[in-house]
Amino acid sequence: MEMIFKSIAAAPRWLLPFVLGGSVFTIVAWLEGQLSAPFREDCRRFVIERQYEPYLGILPDLVSRAFNWTFGNRQRSIKCFVRAAQFSTAFLFATALITGMFNPSALHTVIAFLWALSWRAIPLMAVSWLLACLAPSWLMIAKTRFVIWVLQRAQVTLSTLIMIMAIDLVIGSWVFLTIAGWGIAIVGIEEVVRQGKLPAHSGILTLLTSSSMLAVIVALLAAAWLIPTGQLYWNVPIGNLFWASYAPSIWLWLYVFAAIITRPLVHSMPVLRIAGYVLDVEAHPVRAMGLVAGIIVTGISLIGVAIGSVIF
Secondary structure (H helix, E strand, C coil): CHHHHHHHHCCCHHHHHHHHHHHHHHHHHHHHCCCCHHHHHHHHHHHHCCCCCCCCCCHHHHHHHHHHHHHCCCCCCHHHHHHHHHHHHHHHHHHHHHHHHHCHHHHHHHHHHHHHHHHHHHHHHHHHHHHHHHHHHHHHHHHHHHHHHHHHHCCCCHHHHHHHHHHHHHHHHHHHHHHHHHHHHHHHHHHHHHCCCCCCCCCHHHHHHHHHHHHHHHHHHHHHHHHHHCHHHHCCCHHHHHHHHCHHHHHHHHHHHHHHHHHHHHHHCHHHHHHHHHHCCCCCHHHHHHHHHHHHHHHHHHHHHHHHHHHC
16 A cells, blocks of 8 residues: 555656646636626626726626526525535545645545544544545635625725735634534543543533533643644645635635736736637636636645655
């Protein structure tokens, strides 16, 4: 099995950014055909018009409509749960693939641990996916709805957006650690009950209070240890689970910045003007945003590959 992971690690890392960027562009190009004509017209107006207002104009509305098309209008709808599961699961496999390229020994250690657990690994994986992927991802969607609500009601500048993005990452980290803390607390309380060590006259309220206090303590300790050291974002498998749960927010910020960057580039840079003519921005504005999104993903991925090649 270790030989398999070594062969994965030997795969051409430098092709990964272009695969990711191309995938983003392909997905956005496909989505353009699924979106309504009024939405595409608003995107065209946003990209083509040269009037630069002190705020982002119709962009928050575009983000809201695209987000609702993706995840549904209601947080407690079946579509929202299904899309949360799809996003988190897809990102979990994607991060596992990237880990296999850059740190195969860590991935091998995790799989060897699960293999040693035999059938007991199945409920462990199911609970981990539910508490560390699906539940946080669903809550991230609710948080993203609130961010969009703020964007629609505030005169947001680019600097404000960057600040909101940083706050969003902090909130996302805290949501993930809180859910994980609850999971550990539930397992701890269950073990106490199973061994019959529960104090006399303890009721449901006592259990809830105890588990809540334990969850908060675990979340605070984990935040103090994992966030400053960066382990929450790079550790295997904690980092994989976190980025999988954070997937809806990644989608939001990629869309926002792709839309912001597309408008000036289409008017100012010759290369993008040529690309705009090839893509026909007038008829395919969403696809033009997809081109810029793909370029952004490729650039960020190239930086990540360079850093990963140095570290690992």
